[in-house]
Amino acid sequence: MNEYSDIEAAGLQFLEDGGECGALIAARDWSTSLGDPRRWPQSLKTATSLLLRSPVPIVMLWGEDGIMLYNDAYSMFAGGRHPELLGSKVREGWPEVADFNDNVMKIGLAGGTLQYSDQELTLYRHGRPEQVWMNLDYSPVIDESGKPAGVLAIVVETTERVAAEHALRERESRLRFFDELGQATRALADPFEIMAVTARMLGQHMHASVCAYADMDEDEDGFTIRGDWAAPGSKSIVGKYKLVDFGDRAVTELHAGRPLITRDTLTELGPEEGEGLLSLGLKATVCMPFIKAGKLTALMAVHQAAPRNWTDADLALISEATERSWAYIERTRSEAFLRESESRFRNMADNSPMMVWVTDPTGFCNYLNRRWYEYTGQEEGEGEGFGWLKAVHPDDLSTAEKAFVSANAEQRDYRVEFRLRRADGSYRWVIDAAAARVGADGTFLGYIGSVFDIDERREAEERLAFHEEQLRLAIDAAEIGLWDVDLLQDTLYWPPRLKQMFGIDPDVPVSMADFYNGLHPDDRETTLAAFQTALDPALRALYDVEYRTIGKEDGVVRWVAAKGRGFFDEQGRCIRALGTAIEITDRKKAEQHQRLLIDELSHRAKNLLAIVQSVAHQTFRGEGSPDEMRKAFEGRIGALGAAHSVLTQQKWESAPVRQIICDTVFAVASNLNRLNLDGPELTLSPKTAVSLAMAIHELATNALKYGALSNDSGTVEVAWSTAANRLRFEWRERGGPPVEAPERRGFGSRMIERGLSAELGGTVKIHFEPQGVVCIVDAPLPESGN
Template sequence: MVAAWGREGILVYNQGYAEVCGPRHPRALGGQLLEIWPEARAFNAHVIESGLAGRPLSFHAQELEHWRLGRPEKVWMDLEYTPILDEGGTPMGVLGSVIDITARVLGERRMAASESRLRFLDRLAQATADARDADAVLSTTTRLVAEHLGLSNCAYADMDPDGDGFTIRGNWHAPDAPSILGHYSLAAFGRLAVGELNAGRPLVINDNLAEIALHEAKTFQDIGIAATICMPLVKDGRLAALMAIHHAQPHHWTEEELGLIREVTERCWAHIERVGAEARLRESETRFRAMADDAPVMTWMTDASGACIYLNRRWYEFTGQTEAEGLGLGWLDAAHPDDRERSEQVFLTANAGREPFRLEYRLRRKDGAYRWALDAASPRTGAHGEHLGYFGSVIDIDERREAEARLRTLTNVVPAFVWFASPDGRLHFLNDRWCAYTGLTLEQSLPDGWTDAVHPDDRARTAAIWSDARERGVTYEIEVRYRRHDGAYRWYVARAEPLRDPGGVITTWFGTSTDIHDRKGVEERLRELNETLESRVAERTSELLTAEEALRQSQKMEAVGQLTGGVAHDFNNLLTIIRSSVDFLRRPELPEARKARYLDAVSDTVDRAAKLTGQLLAFARRQTLAPQVFNIGEKLRAVADLLDTVTGARIQVVAEIPDSLCFVRADLSQFDTALVNMAVNARDAMDGEGALTLRLTCGGALPPIRDHAGSTQPFAAIALIDTGTGIAPEMLERIFEPFFTTKEVGRGTGLGLSQVFGFAKQSGGDIAVSSVVGEGTTFTLYLPQVAAEALDREEAVEATVSPVGMGQRVLVVEDNVEVGTFATQILEDLGYETTWAATAEEALDRLGSEGADFDVVFSDVVMPGMGGLALAREMRRRMPHIPVLLASGYSHVLAQDDQHGFKLVHKPYSAEQLGRLLRQVASRRPERSERYT
């Protein structure tokens, strides 16, 4: 309530009117009405004038513009004004009743607008309901939107892939507005348009000349647009399309208009998507029906309830049914009366469980004849996993059934289980013998139920072997126990072979299972018999092995006896020459020429004896080798001529030796002996007639031989290839054993190849053998290859050194009295001063800590206590300035390692050899002054 007094309209009001005043309260209390509400001056002046004239006023839903919140706003009020009279009845003011009904009016207007919007959307939906393409939907939509809002333009556009260009391909415009079809650049419409639309927000411009830059507004103005709402369509994060409403004049867009165009755009795009999906679905259905009708089999489809909604053309052609007769469950009418109930039950049960199924039944052909058919189907599932129904096919298998009947008749004659399986291992055929034996029906046995009849202990093994055979496509075979109908188990052997198409692809497996129970019983009894038999055989074998070992030892001793006898005979011959020569040399009247001849004979005989002992040590692999570097090709050419003499005239020796240089480091004497031994073996294997090839290959690796690892270092390979009788495979592993021989008794001791083997191993190499019985044998000797720069030059130096001493002091270490006496005499005769120690320990005492002024030590290797090599090493540690010369007829240590680092003279040695080596060794001793600097 409010009262306005007098012509000034002095205000007095209650709390309700204070709320209408808003921020003008309390200033309005006592204020003048026309000044407090200047925006309604004319209206309020009329109220004061009427009240003072005694006229009441009444207004309903009066629209006024108020500035209560600092900005103009429309309000609606119910107003009642009554004159205020004094005691005399004269009007003194106006009493007003003010009720603000703005919220109610706005609500009513929003409701009306909503009803109008809904009516429009309903009309739009009806107008586009039958549209079947996007352009039709958009054309209708743009026209109706522009007409409904009374606008000049409504358009839609597609964005270019570059995200800037767009093409307006649909535009409804008022008769007085221009068409805006064409291609445009989004950037030309300003930064606001680019930013808002790419962000997925609508572009809203009420007056482009007032709200955006003039050069940007010009793009709108050039096509007759002053106000715009443009709605973006963003797909997968990219601006894809636009829909816009335009007005040729500035226009303040209301929330209702913005909401309407937003909803229309969303509905329009959704409708377009739906129309596109429906078009694609119709196209897919058309293709499906075309393919299904042209399929070589009958096909069908059901909905989720199980009702058939599609049967292809071949079904109708085969059964003679019409579409009205076959759909739903009418297809069952074409099944044989005896099969209908079973077929319906199988189908409905599968549909309830949403499981695939296979069904065989007789199907009536349109001529009234029944033929067997196979009906198979799998469930259809929607995008969200919902059950949509089934899709299945029906195949005429009448001829196959007849063939199976014939096959069953034939397989029932076979005294075994006969079965067929698909490539995945699932059985699809078993003959009647299986059912009779196991008591299982075919329905229970196929495709996988047959495993129930397998013994529990055999199931895992059976499954593994069956799976492995299928994966590798090989024969399947297993011994397995099957349960008989009475619960007993019998042994069977199951075999299967894969059957393949012309391309080699497995199409099926054919198998049989044959009863072997009686045979297994016999085998078990035989096994038990064998167990006792084996114990008796083991006893007999042990006795036989003992006897064979005794015989082998006897044969070895016989070979040793043969070797010893031969060695004794050779040594006796040599000693005879020495003894006779000595006897003649003792005669004083013997002429000097005769003396020289007998002395030469003694010297030559000693050399032959030394060579014989060297060969014996090589047989035992204890030879102290004297390795040297030589060109093996040159050496082999010289040996090839010698082999002609060794092998005889009827054996042709062929040398295949490259011209390139090839150097090895080995003992020349033992190398010659090894080649001769291999050549003699080849000669004996060829019985004196054939061909022997001597072949040299250089630079190759050493292959693995007899389980020994090979080497990638370069080796020289010397192969002797014969055309003899060959060696049996069981003999190859033993031919290098000492005393083992494949020759007849009396033709060999078994030491020749043992010498070759020992020489090869001591030289850092190996020997390989390969043989084919009846064709020949190849022995290949491998020796490490060395560089040409490794050639020993000391031999040439040694030949120029004089054997005569120059008074050097020599400490002789020798445990044998005769040899020690002889050695000191030789050295003194050659000009050396000698001191003799009988043991290495005594020698160390004589040497002291500094060597006691001895110039050189000459020591035997094999002695009681500390040996010569140990003495030499101790001297190297304590007094490295004193050189050492070692002497040995045999040393196990030196035979194992020729790289001991000390000079060695072999027994027996000559005075000249000893003097020359001792002079050479002594020359390496530094002068005394050098030792103390």
């Protein structure tokens, strides 16, 4: 039995379809809290059944103790406290927010409702404190007496969204701060003025007590606080100090290039090690080191007169401000040496047709050339710092900023495309790119970058996409199927047209197994060998094959012509194969029909040559002069040609008897006035028709020379009939010279009696009667006749 049948058997149908939590409720011993679930009040059963089926996280707090019943969605919210949390008392289950839940129970059991939006709480869901935000809706659950018996809570965690909003606000605040700091220090040349302004603005921005800056002595122990900013009520700490007086932790962390951070100096360092800070009234501190060439060179510190929980954003801001400040100082100290080269660079950049920009190592843009300002219409200096982002299209701002900030943080080359506002207010696509600058000692120096207008290129890409669509339409019109094999992922792409070639429905997914299994057994070996040759890095052959497929779903045999190539990576591996396929079944059928026609033509040509050879042999072997034999041969060939003409007109399917007789006799006598025909419409097979034509030619030639057609009054009667599925054919000559039987039979007589009888499978007799020659044919009716 499954869990649902178990629930039903136990009489707990209200827990059916309740997921994991429904099963846990059914299996739990409730004797010490809510009692046997089968005897729960109907209001509790109904509420439990509803919350278990809800996809939204819901928990019900039942009774004065707030016994917890919840669904699978809430169990995900509970994290590591599930499943022990199920059935527990809410104040004990969530002890860190017991007071909050105590208020919820008081309000809910009194019939009131509560609603919280983005409520912040600290929970221990996984054994550690977590700041979470939630949308909470509490409402009472009414029992059978009409009084509140429990509280139903809908819990939707919004931590991710709220954290993202906080991060966005912090980022915006940070950007504004550094933009303002950049503007305030841009015109300053004295290092101490830069540090004084930085300390003041950073301390005010962070609402700190004291913000100070110092430089280290050569021994990296003594240091001098050159200046500071102190909030009202706090005192200046300018003076000379030794690092060792601030404890071992300060020495270790700062010399390692790590910040010294205390959130509660007395608690974390103790009264002895923390004496140096505590004596100055500093109960929380962040001291950032500045390391140059591996040596501790300078410090910047932010202090608080009371304990403070520094956030990651606080630490990042102080760290960045420290780096920026000392970068400013380094810049001003080297300006004298760089002034001449900078002047040359600016002259070159300002006269360049492209937009050029420069940043320091922190990512602060300290120069944009004249072309930038002409192009964007920004005021001189407006684009420095992070002001250049103001000219970026709002929809591309996040992408451009993220690409630059991440590249700068990783000190790698930078490249991104975005839309940039021109002076006329229109936006055009540009490429912003730069290579990371590195000093002789490997120090990252920032970027010198350029911006190119690529709007025309983007238009060209769109046109290319249009042409690609045209190509796709052309491929569709040509009924070509494209195929793509990803050999690394072992995936196969077939469009519906190609699936059809393998008898597969368009919506059915395919794999290489469908290709292998769909090949005709007789073609599989050669096709797969060709495919493997195309994938072989040593050969890289063109995949060009024709093969048959057997439809997976319809069993239909189809012919397919496929072409393609393999694509190889730098290591020589074939990573992909692309190609086309087209169904050529109709073409193959046409080729097969053409081969049959050619074979038939060849067969007929051979038969014709054999007949010609036999006629020539018999004719020129006989008696008579060469001229007579030549004329006899030409006549017989003419009869053969006439028969072939008739058959050609009939597409070599059958030949009418009447037309064979008329055409053959006319070729000999050039006159059909003395020819009398009597017989039904009857057609003969090609082979029989040729034999009959040859026989009639011999009879007509003999009649013209010696018989009824040799004078002006003789006639020839030709009759044919069919009866009892037999053919009777008669040739009778009348009115010619008296006939005498020859002493021996010539070629013509032999051909008629032997050849025609063999062809028809019957008897053929020639009678030399005094009144004229008679030829009688009696044979089974040929199957091809009608």
